[in-house]
Amino acid sequence: MPRGLQLVFIAIALVVIGVLLFYIWRQSRILSEHRLRQRKTEEFQARRRQEMVESIRLVAMAVEAKQVEYSEACLRLKGLLEHVEPELLEDPKYRVFQQVHDKISHMPTHRARLNTDSETLRKLDEERFAVEEEHADEIREAAALIRHHPFN
Template identity: 80%
Template sequence: MPRGLQLVFIAIALVVIGVLLVYIWRQSRLLSEQRLREKKTQEFQARRRDEMVESIRVIAMAVEADQVEYSEACLRLKGLLEHVAPELLEKPPFRVFQQVHDKISHMPTHRARKKTDSETLTQLDQERYEVEQEFAEEIREAATTLRHYRFD
């Protein structure tokens, strides 16, 4: 094989090797960036979960100290538990949060409550108070159990 043709093949091989090295380097960088993003996402989700668990404990303590309306606590605890440990909403004693939520979820809150006439609000509040009284003992028991529950 002529010497010139050998040099052409060597040059082509060097160019291919160079292109492959650049490709490998870029892929490696992209992979490192992806791993870093995944790590940050996992850290964020873990921090968010820890904050939700802390919120659950604070609300449970507020229930135990009668510092919050039971209906409000049930709505908030149900929402937090759906994200942290949804299986608990199906188990006693925590099932009460779902039960109370189901009974009062039709009631207006926030802006919708402000737009509702006072007579309707009085009726809805009476209904809510009755639900709270019906489940009061179960709610307190569930809150105490929840405050000491180990979320792993």
């Protein structure tokens, strides 16, 4: 094989090697950036979950100390548990949060309450207080249990 042809093949091989090295380097960077984003996402989700667990415990303590209305506590606990461990809402010990939520979820809250006439609000509040009274013991027991629940 002529010497010139050998040099051409060597040059082509070096160009191919260079292109492959560039491709490998680029893929490596993309992979490391993906891993970094994934790790940050997992850390964020873990931190968010821990904050929700702390919120569950705080609401449960507020129930035990009678610092919050039971209906509001059930709404909050149901929402938090849906994100943290939704299967607990099916557990008989904690099902009361779902039951109370279902009974009062049609009632207006926040701004919607401001736009509702006082007579309707009075009737809805009576209904809400009746639900709270009906489930008060269950709510207190469930709050005490959920406060000490070992969230995984």
